[in-house]
Amino acid sequence: MALKITVIGTGYLGATHAAAMAELGFEVLGLDVVAEKIDMLRRGEVPMYEPGLEELLRKHVAGIEGSTGRLRFTMDWAEVGEFGDVHFVCVNTPQKHGEYACDMSYVDAAFESLAPHLHGAALVVGKSTVPVGSAERLAARLAELAPAGEDAELAWNPEFLREGFAVNDTLHPDRIVVGVRSERAEKLLREVYTTPVAKGSPFVVTDFPTAELVKTSANSFLATKISFINAMAEVCEAAGGDVAKLAEAIGHDERIGKKFLRAGIGFGGGCLPKDIRAFMARAGELGADQALTFLREIDSINMRRRGQMVEMAREALGGGSFLGKRVAVLGATFKPDSDDVRDSPALNVAGQIHLQGGQVTVYDPKGMANAKRLFPTLGYAGSAVEAVRGADVVLHLTEWREFRELDPTVLGEAVTARVVLDGRNALDPEVWRRAGWTYRAMGRPTA
Structure with a gap:
């Protein structure tokens, strides 16, 4: 008999996972505790922008023609417990607040709510x-609360989604990692992922702690690589080198x-910053804090980039105040390719300049509604040309393709001063300079 799958939590991860499981041929039931989210998903609409996700949902959601x-x-919850053979917990x-550690309250609540309904x-x-260590604790709680007892098993299967590529990353993962304690659990997960494994996705079987560590280790490595090149950009600034070369x-x-x-204003989002901080906090609890002290400097380099971009903008305006600029x-x-503004370096820089008296106007192809909710006091425009109208300086802070394809000559006719600061090292300096712009980027020569 074909496996039936449930997905608990239908945010960014859960909605994508549920749609992908349906695409792989399974009967899927998604659960959330937020009625508005469920209503949207039933209409085949997603609560966030993710390329290809809405189309995939509409292809499979019951009731859509x-x-x-x-x-x-x-x-x-009772319906979920009765329906599913495999239950994926995808909550945030x-x-x-006020500390580095991870908030496990949503995960704990999901287990407490689901377990009493697992009768088989x-x-x-x-x-x-x-x-790391959470799976061990949750497995014990599951066996304690579920009427099925030890027949209600736990496995850990970390996600590796990149925003903007989440659908592809779920259907064609570059690896599938499963932390299991029994052959039965491994067999069930091999069945779930039969299609991607047949297409060449590696299937890595581990214990619980290793599976939990894979995601935080991967994110820590990526954060280290980004902060490394940003540290080199600081050295290039001091030495007159070119960080892009x-x-x-x-x-x-x-x-x-x-x-x-690619050097720039650093990383942000809902994963990398909070994951490396939670990793440091957990290492401290385990008595292994010295092993991860380098992550504190990675975090510090990253946050410093935002202030450096603000200072670069001040310098471009003559080195004085932002007032009236x-x-x-x-x-x-x-x-790019996301509407996620969580811990966004771009908005952080915009907000800092605004607080220092600058008249800031922001434009983003997909993130405007979320940005307005987070920073309602900033100015917003409906296009790049509108955003730069009358500007004394233009800051390029998210590397959308739309911005790389802008015509600097057209933009030049709208600004007060043709000065562009490329916070992502993604624009072509020669093209902009030929159009009469002063082009500056972090860690690169001025001319």
């Missing part, structure tokens, strides 16, 4: 990013590679 009907949504694990054999699979040169070394070596900011999201 022409859909397979394989995907339904509910708020009823944000940073705790079931596999509960954690996908949320959690502190430096990155190109070291990127040819296959041990290093070219990816994540018009500053255009291209980009609000933490990365």
Whole structure:
């Protein structure tokens, strides 16, 4: 008999996972405790922008004309418990207020709500990013609360989604990692992922702690690589070097590679910053804090970049006050192909300049609504040309393709001064300079 799958939590991770499981041919039931979210998903609408996700949902959500009907949504825990053979827990694990540690309250609540409804054999699979040691604790709680007892098993299967590529990353993962304690759990997860494994996705079987560590380790490595090239940009600034050429040169070394070596204003978003901080906090609890002290400096380099961009903007305006100066900011999201503005370096820089008296106008292709909710006091424009109108300086802070394809001559006719600061090292300096702009980027020569 074909496996039935439930997905608990239908935010960014859960909605994508539910739609992908339906695409892989499974009957899927998604659960959330927020009625508005469930209503949206039942209409085939997603609460966030993610390329390809809405189309995938509409292909499978029951009740939508022409859909397979394989995907339904509910708020009823009893229905979920009765329906599923495999239950994926995809709820959020944000940073705790006022500390580095991870807030496990949503994960704990999901287990407490689901377990009492598991009357038969079931596999509960954690996908949320959690502190190492959580699976051990949750497995014991599951066996204690579930009427099925030890037949309600736990496995851990971390997610590796990149915003903007989440659908592809779920259907064609570059690796599938499963932390299991039994052959039965491994067999069930091999069944779930039959299609991607057949297409070549590696299937890595580990214990619980290793599975929990994979995601935080991967994110820590990426954060280190980004902060490394940003530290080199600081040295290049001091020495008169060119960080873009430096990155190109070291990127040819296959041990290093070219990816994540573009210097700029640093990383943000809902994962990297909070994951490396939670990792440090957990290492401290385990008595291994010295092993991760380097992550504190990684975090520090990253946050410093934002202040450096503000100072670069001040310098471009003559080194004095921002008062009365018009500053255009291209980009609000933490990365392109997303509407996510959580811990966005672009918005952080815009907000700092605004607080110091600058008249800031922001434009972003997808993140405007979220940006307005977070920073309602900033100015917003409906296009790049509108955003730069009358600007004394233009800041390029999110590397959207739309911005790389802008015509600097057209933009030049709208501004007061043709000065562009490229906070992502993504624009072509020659093209902008030929159009009469003063082009500056972090860690690169001025001319």
